[in-house]
Amino acid sequence: MRKDILAGAFFAVLIMYFIILTTGTILYDHHIYNIVTIKDAGVALKPLAGNLSYILFSIGIIGTGFLIIPILSASISYILTETFNRESGLNKSLIEARLFYVIIAIAMCFGVAMHWLHISAVKALLLTTILYGITAPFLIGILLHVSNNKKIMGEFRNGRLSNITGMIALLLMLATVIVLGYFLVIK
Numbered sequence: 001m002r003k004d005i006l007a008g009a010f011f012a013v014l015i016m017y018f019i020i021l022t023t024g025t026i027l028y029d030h031h032i033y034n035i036v037t038i039k040d041a042g043v044a045l046k047p048l049a050g051n052l053s054y055i056l057f058s059i060g061i062i063g064t065g066f067l068i069i070p071i072l073s074a075s076i077s078y079i080l081t082e083t084f085n086r087e088s089g090l091n092k093s094l095i096e097a098r099l100f101y102v103i104i105a106i107a108m109c110f111g112v113a114m115h116w117l118h119i120s121a122v123k124a125l126l127l128t129t130i131l132y133g134i135t136a137p138f139l140i141g142i143l144l145h146v147s148n149n150k151k152i153m154g155e156f157r158n159g160r161l162s163n164i165t166g167m168i169a170l171l172l173m174l175a176t177v178i179v180l181g182y183f184l185v186i187k
Contacts, residue, residue, distance in 0.1 A: 022048070036120055073107035130180070137174040140166060 042057035081088035087097040
């Protein structure tokens, strides 16, 4: 199982890397630096996929939306209800986990209302990514602390390789946050 997970993660990151590299190269070579809407992103890929780029991008965005909207709204609902020790789970009925389903509904309604509130989905996505990047070093530190705690993990504590890998990830993420802060202050 460990080999399957590592191989899957490796190839997922490899594919993501080449998608980012290809897209970045195409956009940079054609002097496209400002993408404000999803439509702009679809049209920006025209040099790569020709006139079908908008259709291909639309299919990809719609497919991703069908996956991501329920996942994100359920995720925030799990986070909030479990933080406050309330019943949660998609296997629970509406009566058993009322707050859980209310949070899902509110999150989905807010996602739809973003359009009417003139909140740019691209800018919101960028801001969310920046916030995740800033909080990542803290979360990695907490995970390292918990995974090395004998009271919590018992015999399943981290080994040396996991700790070294975790510390490298922590330091890289911290360096990234520092560099981001530097460039935000400079510009």
